[in-house]
Amino acid sequence: MKSGFVAVLGKPNTGKSTLINALTGRKVSIVSEKPQTTRFKLRGILNRPDAQIIFVDTPGFHQARDALGTFLNSQVTGSLREVDLVLYLVDGSREITDEDRNLAAEIKKSGLPCLLAVTKKDLCRDEQIESIKKEVEQMVPVRGWVSLSAVQGEGLEELVSSLINLLPEGPALYPEDMVTDIPLTIQAAEIIREKILHNTYQEVPHSVAVEVLKIEEKPQKNLLEIQAEIYVEKDSQKKIIIGREGAMIKKIGTLAREELEYLTGKKVFLALQVKVKEKWKEKEAFIKKIYRS
Ligand SMILES: Nc1nc2c(ncn2[C@@H]2O[C@H](COP(=O)(O)OP(=O)(O)OP(=O)(O)O)[C@@H](O)[C@H]2O)c(=O)[nH]1
Ligand SMILES: [Mg+2]
Known part of the structure; x- marks a missing residue:
C-alpha cells in the first residue's frame, strides 16, 4: 500500500482545482475562469485498492500586491512543509511566465520530489507541450511528467500511476469513504x-x-x-x-x-x-x- 500527501501547485488559473475535482469525482474545490479562485488549502482524497493519495489544493502562486496575496502565497509555501510530493501544474495553452519560474524556484528549494503536469492539453499542440516540458526541466528537477486535460479526462490514469509510483509505502490515512475533510x-x-x-x-x-x-x-x-x-x-x-x-x-x-x-x-x-x-x-x-x- 502506498499513501501520502501531494501538493498541487501552479500559478493562478492553471487548472489545479479542476484537476482535483476530476480525480476525486467530486466538487472538492470551487472553479472559475477568474485567477485566484482558490484561497486556502483544501484536501481531496483519492482511494485506490493499492493507494490513498491526499491532494492538497492550493491558491495560485503569484506576485502578491496586498495582504490577501501574501496570505495566498503563504498557503502555497506552507503546503511544501506538509507533503510528500509536489505535482507542479503548468498551463500548456499559455507561455511560461515569471510566476511559473518563481514557483519552480520555491519547489526546487523545498527539495521535494516533483512531478510535472502540463494542463489543458485539449487547447494546445504537441510541440507546445514538448517545449514547455523542456523549459520546466531547466527550472526544477522533475521525476517525471504527464500532459493532461482535466476537462476531457485525458491523461488522468497516467498521472495517478505516476503519483503512486513516487509515493512512500504506508497505510491509508483517512477513511476510505472520505473524499474531503472540509467542514x-x-x-x-x-x-x-x-x-x-x-x-x-x-x-x-x-x-x-x-x-x-x-x-x-x-x-x-x-x-x-x-x-x-x-x-x-x-x-x-x-x-x-x-x-x-x-x-x-x-x-x-x-x-x-x-x-x-x-x-x-x-x-x-x-x-x-x-x-x-x-x-x-x-x-x-x-x-x-x-x-x-
Ligand atoms: N480547456 C480546458 N480548460 C480547463 C482545463 N482545466 C481547467 N480549465 C479551466 O481553467 C479555468 C481555471 O480552472 P481552475 O481549476 O479554477 O484553476 P486553478 O488553478 O484552481 O485556479 P486558482 O484557484 O485561481 O489558482 C477554469 O475556467 C477551468 O474550466 C482543461 O483541462 N481544459
Ligand atoms: Mg483553484
Whole structure:
C-alpha cells in the first residue's frame, strides 16, 4: 500500500482545482475562469485498492500586491512543509511566465520530489507541450511528467500511476469513504463565493469574501438554516452584489441553496447579508479570521 500527501501547485488559473475535482469525482474545490479562485488549502482524497493519495489544493502562486496575496502565497509555501510530493501544474495553452519560474524556484528549494503536469492539453499542440516540458526541466528537477486535460479526462490514469509510483509505502490515512475533510461551514462559504464569481465581473469577484456565521440543524424538518455574510470592499460593489431590486443576491442565494441542498440532501434555508469592509484585502487579521488560519 502506498499513501501520502501531494501538493498541487501552479500559478493562478492553471487548472489545479479542476484537476482535483476530476480525480476525486467530486466538487472538492470551487472553479472559475477568474485567477485566484482558490484561497486556502483544501484536501481531496483519492482511494485506490493499492493507494490513498491526499491532494492538497492550493491558491495560485503569484506576485502578491496586498495582504490577501501574501496570505495566498503563504498557503502555497506552507503546503511544501506538509507533503510528500509536489505535482507542479503548468498551463500548456499559455507561455511560461515569471510566476511559473518563481514557483519552480520555491519547489526546487523545498527539495521535494516533483512531478510535472502540463494542463489543458485539449487547447494546445504537441510541440507546445514538448517545449514547455523542456523549459520546466531547466527550472526544477522533475521525476517525471504527464500532459493532461482535466476537462476531457485525458491523461488522468497516467498521472495517478505516476503519483503512486513516487509515493512512500504506508497505510491509508483517512477513511476510505472520505473524499474531503472540509467542514460544511467552509464548503457552504465557498459555494456562495463561487456563485458570486460566476455572476460578477471586473474587480468585484476579487473583492468578495464569504463567512458562514452559523449552521443550525432542524432535524424534525430535515432542514439546515445557514447564515452567511458576504464582504465587499466598497459600497458600489455592495450595490452590484445586491443588484436591481435585489435580483442579483436572489440569484446567488438560489443557486447556492440548490447546490447546498444537493450536497447535504436536506432542505436549506439560506440567509445572506452583504457588508462593506473597506480595504479588507489589506487587513491580515480579517483575512486570518475569515480563513481560520
Ligand atoms: N480547456 C480546458 N480548460 C480547463 C482545463 N482545466 C481547467 N480549465 C479551466 O481553467 C479555468 C481555471 O480552472 P481552475 O481549476 O479554477 O484553476 P486553478 O488553478 O484552481 O485556479 P486558482 O484557484 O485561481 O489558482 C477554469 O475556467 C477551468 O474550466 C482543461 O483541462 N481544459
Ligand atoms: Mg483553484
